[in-house]
Amino acid sequence: MSTETVEKKKSGEGEPLFSKKNRRLLSDPLNDNNPITVQVLGICSALAITVQLKPAVVMALSVVFVMGAGNVIISLLRNLIPSRVRIIVMLTVVASLVILVDQVLKAYMFDVSKQLSVFIGLIITNCIIMGRFEAFAMGNGTWKSFLDGIGNAAGYGVILILVSIFREFFGAGSLWGHKLIPDDWYMQNGGFYHDNGMMLLPPMALISVALIIWVQRAYNRKLIEEN
Amino acid sequence: MDTNSNSYTFIFSTIMVIVVAASLAFVATQLQPKQAENVKQENWQNILKSIDVQVSRAEAEEAYNKHIVEELVIRGGEVVDDVKAFDVVIADEVKKPVNERNNPLYIGEKDGNTFYIIPLRGGGLWGPIWGYIALEKDVATVYGANFDHKSETPGLGAEINQASFYGQFKDKQILKENGDFTSVSVVKGSASGPHQVDGISGGTITSEGVSDMLKNCLAGYVDYLKARSSKHQESLPVEEIEADELLEDEEEDTENTSSADKEDELEMVEA
Numbered sequence: 001m002s003t004e005t006v007e008k009k010k011s012g013e014g015e016p017l018f019s020k021k022n023r024r025l026l027s028d029p030l031n032d033n034n035p036i037t038v039q040v041l042g043i044c045s046a047l048a049i050t051v052q053l054k055p056a057v058v059m060a061l062s063v064v065f066v067m068g069a070g071n072v073i074i075s076l077l078r079n080l081i082p083s084r085v086r087i088i089v090m091l092t093v094v095a096s097l098v099i100l101v102d103q104v105l106k107a108y109m110f111d112v113s114k115q116l117s118v119f120i121g122l123i124i125t126n127c128i129i130m131g132r133f134e135a136f137a138m139g140n141g142t143w144k145s146f147l148d149g150i151g152n153a154a155g156y157g158v159i160l161i162l163v164s165i166f167r168e169f170f171g172a173g174s175l176w177g178h179k180l181i182p183d184d185w186y187m188q189n190g191g192f193y194h195d196n197g198m199m200l201l202p203p204m205a206l207i208s209v210a211l212i213i214w215v216q217r218a219y220n221r222k223l224i225e226e227n
Numbered sequence: 228m229d230t231n232s233n234s235y236t237f238i239f240s241t242i243m244v245i246v247v248a249a250s251l252a253f254v255a256t257q258l259q260p261k262q263a264e265n266v267k268q269e270n271w272q273n274i275l276k277s278i279d280v281q282v283s284r285a286e287a288e289e290a291y292n293k294h295i296v297e298e299l300v301i302r303g304g305e306v307v308d309d310v311k312a313f314d315v316v317i318a319d320e321v322k323k324p325v326n327e328r329n330n331p332l333y334i335g336e337k338d339g340n341t342f343y344i345i346p347l348r349g350g351g352l353w354g355p356i357w358g359y360i361a362l363e364k365d366v367a368t369v370y371g372a373n374f375d376h377k378s379e380t381p382g383l384g385a386e387i388n389q390a391s392f393y394g395q396f397k398d399k400q401i402l403k404e405n406g407d408f409t410s411v412s413v414v415k416g417s418a419s420g421p422h423q424v425d426g427i428s429g430g431t432i433t434s435e436g437v438s439d440m441l442k443n444c445l446a447g448y449v450d451y452l453k454a455r456s457s458k459h460q461e462s463l464p465v466e467e468i469e470a471d472e473l474l475e476d477e478e479e480d481t482e483n484t485s486s487a488d489k490e491d492e493l494e495m496v497e498a
Contacts, residue, residue, distance in 0.1 A: 051382035082236040096247050107258040110265040200382045
């Protein structure tokens with residue numbers, strides 16, 4: 001552990017906390033290197049919980065916590081972890097953090113925890129988390145790992161929220177559970193409108209993500225491959 | 228230090244497991260009472276919701292004490308008093324044969340009407356589902372129901388905890404016209420008649436789970452409730468029976484009369 005603190009000091013002396021390089025760790029995953037739309041990771045949970053906005057937001061926040069804390073822990077332990085069992089160690093760290101979040105929510109935010117039910121457990125299976133542990137936290141200092149974790153979780157969260165806004169609005173005519181489309185627009189009340197039930201089914205999440213990727217690439221020419 | 232040697236790997240893993248296990252166990256035991264409290268309040272809330280009393284979790288205890296007048300446990304058609312209604316683990320009971328179950332029953336009162344509230348427990352697609360159903364005094368009519376689930380698919384099976392689904396159960400009949408038990412079933416397509424409600428499209432297995440749960444859980448109560456409600460009628464004071472007979476065709480009026488009588492009685496006692 002002593003080598004750890006020395007190293008932290010060194011990296012702290014070298015550059016300011018929010019140097020250009022460190023800021024890029026935060027901002028890159030939001031656009032140029034988004035875990036969902038560019039790396040196409042974490043799709044499984046993005047499909048499952050984007051039917052409504054509220055669970056998507058809470059899921060995004062939980063992932064921010066687990067990834068920030070997890071990256072810091074892995075980064076602190078990175079020189080102590082035997083490389084042959086490192087994946088198991090990472091899994092243990094994620095799982096313990098997730099159980100911790102789950103227990104605390106159950107005790108102090110019971111209603112939110114009910115809303116999320118299985119999704120909290122699903123965080124463990126989120127490939128972005130394991131990916132960042134392995135690719136970044138195992139080789140970088142604590143502060144950088146923290147920024148990287150927060151950045152990637154935010155990049156994941158942004159897409160989650162966009163998709164869920166799209167799906168909840170067109171699928172149920174509401175946002176955050178509030179009805180937005182007037183009742184008398186609906187066909188059963190003599191109007192012209194009908195909710196698109198297909199939006200609530202998992203395939204529409206994939207299609208929505210694909211649409212977001214399309215729009216993103218149309219604006220961000222850097223992402224377009226040469227051939 | 229060689230972090231790749233076998234002994235180091237073993238020691239590291241052992242320490243990690245002990246630290247993680249100890250800290251999680253500590254957190255879990257510390258938070259357990261708070262969590263149990265939440266679950267209990269939620270149960271009260273759900274019991275009250277089945278007779279259409281909506282309260283926040285903080286107010287649940289007070290409202291529960293006000294509206295729930297009796298907690299019983301029924302086994303094999305008889306009231307037993309060796310267990311408390313709230314201590315019965317329904318998940319275990321529903322697996323036993325109907326006659327050996329400890330069936331908790333809550334008697335609720337609202338606006339002078341009596342309701343029989345029955346806890347339910349069954350299985351959905353991914354995990355357990357549960358709920359409460361309130362029956363009116365005639366035992367046949369459903370006054371209200373609500374359901375919840377552990378891990379059904381959001382947007383599909385999970386919709387059983389929405390009012391749009393459980394609201395359909397109001398005024399359905401669990402008994403046939405001749406008094407035989409038939410339960411209320413959740414059907415695909417369009418439901419018709421007093422014994423059916425609409426299922427959730429895309430949530431077929433959860434919907435079937437609700438049907439099975441109702442059938443399985445209610446079976447243990449019907450005989451007792453029928454006996455109880457007919458006995459209750461007989462044991463009414465003489466004047467009330469006369470009133471009952473006079474107004475036999477108009478049930479609602481009878482209920483109003485008896486509730487009015489009760490209020491009179493209460494006033495006399497207070498005076």
